[in-house]
Every structure is written in structure tokens, then in C-alpha cells.
Amino acid sequence: MVIGLLEILIAFLFFLVFQGFLHHKKTRRHLATNWPVLGMLPGLLVNLPRIYDCITEVLEAAGMTYHFKGPWLSRTDILLTADPANIQYVLSSNFVNYHKGLEFQEIFEFLGDGIFNVDSELWEDMRNSSHAMFSHQEFQKFSVSTTLSKLKQGLVPILESAVEENIIVDLQDLFQRFLFDTTSILMTGYDPKCLSIERPKVEFGEAVDGVADGSFYRHAKPVFLWKLQNWLGVGVEKKMTRGIVVFDQFLEKIISARREELKSHRTHHDSVGEAMDVLTYYMTVDTTKYKHLKPSNDKFLRDVILNFLIAGRDTVSSALTWFFWLLSKNPEAMTKIRQEINNKMPKFDPTDLDKLVYLRGAVCESLRLYPPVPFNHKSPTKPDVLPSGHRVDEDMKIVISTYAVGRMRSVWGDDAEDFRPERWISDSGKSKEESSYKFLAFNAGPRSCLGKKLTFLQMKTVAVEIIRNYDIKVIEGHKIQPVPSVLLRMQHGLKVTVTKI
């Protein structure tokens, strides 16, 4: 009887809240309205299809920092910010106080103890060891040769067949396959060969989408709720569990095969000449130098490699997809890039890529407007006050909206929403840098991205090949919508037709 009355009371409360809610006029206000019991959750749910823009509008109106209140007692309060002063403070000046923290590690449990998920000494060892690996000349040569051969032997034949057969292709899908193959070769020495005319089902890709979406929802759901859903195996939590199984199976096979090879001294290193993949590097890493790394532990290797696979596959493919969509909407920029390529790089030579100043501007502009990692999550270890005056404590999540930072008029000027590669070119025609606290796509401070150089190499190489040879047209009426997730991908892909120039 008591439970029955309680249910009626709760139902009535929900009814009142939603009645009031439905009569609220401005979308921006919906997110900002703090309802009894439910906090700002209803606004978040209603605005999910346009969550990135909605957060941008709220932050612009609120002076770039906003306290999002979750349902009562749910511990889902979030301090949202897009203020470069706060960002510099959290990511750099007071870095020691802002960890990933235990909550982050729970939300992103699939990453295990990989570089994205750990703090302190383990992170330092991972950071220093992977920095040494990525900046090694041999690894850089290996990156160029792998990217070029996948481009010529994988991507180009598919584009050619799309031209010949006059069929629609999904560029997002092609870029994901391209980046999965290349990243897997660089990280593990194994080529999954999913970039082929047959386009086989890619379980790994589906698994990444599932865990990325699940992690997004875990930020806003009360912990007990997502844990219950996970235990019951329902909804997006089912995909979280499934994703972990797929990652484990994929990497287990690769790791054990490589161990066998190393045992019999037939290392990948020997078989591809000077090339050296990241897995081999970590299996033989110097533990006197990096005391917290465990090369003989398969779980350790699984975590390291999985983090790098996701870092390389899903970011660059997302960046390329948004880049080509933006160019399809800005044909004059496309023409300028084509002219620049024809004038400055009549024959492809990776050492000439730096000459393509306008192309670099277009890539930066696309990463500013559509950063593949749209949010960054931090937890304070001690209470603190941010430069904007907002107080934070240990129970709070700080979420930096990288998507919003790139669109703040107070940061980028009144044309912040426009795609303008010229923004990145100085008066003397040279490439212009911007502060990493406002151009945040690659993160900033001690945890800034280690793959930035590789990203520009891959994006510019693919862009040159495609723009020089093909005309890409997005099919009429194709709906472009970003998925609410921790990785920015298009809900319906990017369907295009391809013609030869």
C-alpha cells in the first residue's frame, strides 16, 4: 500500500515536471532548467539529437562555464566548460590536481590500464615510452610506407570501382576501414584486411561504436542504474560487455601469435626489414627504464594496444569524414586546395606535404569545428577554484566541451561558425599556429596527443590523393547528424558518389 502511494506520488511529480517542461519555449533553456528531483536530465534527453550544439549554445550564453545538475542524489553533477583560461588551468598549470580519476576509469573500463585511463607513475612510463616509440625515425618511415601502400592498394581500387560502376559509397565506412587496417599494421604488425571490395563485417568497429556510445551515457546516468543495466545485460550496456569480449578476442590471438614468433626469433622486425610495430616494441620494452610496464603480462599488452588502436582508428577516420563533408559544402575551398596541390606538388612526395599551407588550414579548420574527441573529462583530487571563479570538489566531474571551444564567438570571433581555412594562414602566407587551449582537438598540456604528427601525415596524404583525382559529391538529401558519443561520428555515414577528374 505504502509502495503504491509512493509510486503514484513519483508519477505525479514526473507528470508535473514534464508538463512544465513541454511548455518551455527555448531549446537552450531546456538544458539549463533545473527541475525538482530530475535536475537537468530531462533537458539533456530532449536535446540528445543536437546535444553538441545545445551545449555550445548554453556555454556561449553562460560565459563559457556552466554547472549541469543531474538528478538528486545521483552524483552526476558536471561542471561543463569551454573557457580557455579554465582549460589551461586544468590541463596544464594545475595539472597535478586534475586526474582522470577512479570514476573515469570505471566509465571507460574497456580501456583497462591503457594510456588514456591511467594516472601517476604508470601514465608517466607509458607516456615516455610511447613518445620514444612514436618519435623514432624508423616508426615514422613505417607510418609513411604503411599509409601509402594501403592508400594505393586498398582505398584507390575501391574508389576506382565506385567510379566505374557508378555506385554510392559511404566515405565514413571506407575511412574507418582504411584507418583500422593501417593502425593495426602500425600497432600490431597484423593486417585485418577489412578495406577490400568485399567490405567484410568489422566486429572491432561495431564494438568501438558500442563502447563509445555506452561511455557517453554513463556520464549522465546514476552509477547504480548503469551498473544494474550492465548486470542485466540490457540496452547500451549490453554493447559495452560485448565490446570488451570482441577486443579481448581480437588482441588475444595477435598477442599469442607474436609471442610465439618472438620465442622462435622470427620477429616481425626481421620479416619487414627495419619496420617495428608497437606491440613488438612493448613486448621487448626496457623495464629498467620503465619500471611500471609489464611486457610479460598479456593483459598489460592488450590494454596498451587497444588504447592505441582506438586512438589511431576512430579519430583520424572521423576527422577525414568531417573534412570531406565540409569541403563538399565549401566548393571554393576545394578548388583552392586542388590548385595548391597541382602547383606545389605535381608528383606526390611526403616531404613536400608541409608546402600545402592551405590544405593544412582546411584540415585544422575541420578539426576545430568537428573535433573527433568532442569531450574531455577530468576529476579534481582536491577542492579548487577555477580561473572563472567556479568552485570544484572531489565529487565533481569537469567536462571540457572541445566541440564548444572551437565554436565560441568570444574565442574565435563572430565568424566562429564559418569554415575559413584562411584563419590558419599568416599575412606572409605561412602556416599560423593557435594556442592549444583554444584549438583543443589534440588536447593540451602534459597529456596532449602523441599522434598529432601522424594524423596530419595521414590526413594530408589521403586528401591529396582523393582531391587530385576525384570529385566527391554528397548524395542529395543525405542527413548529416553526429551521434551522441565520446567519439564524433556521423549517424548515417557519409554517402557520396565519386567521379574521375
Ligand code: HEM
Ligand atoms: C584526428 C586525430 C586525433 C585526434 C583528434 C586526437 C585527439 C586526442 C585527444 C583529445 C587526446 C587526449 C585524450 C585524453 O586525455 O583523454 C589524445 C591523446 C592521445 N593520442 Fe591522440 N588524437 C588523434 C590521433 C592520434 C593518433 C593517430 C595516435 C597514435 C596512434 C594518437 C595517440 C594518442 C595518445 C597515445 C594519447 C594519450 C596521451 C596521454 O594521455 O598522455 N592520437 N589524442
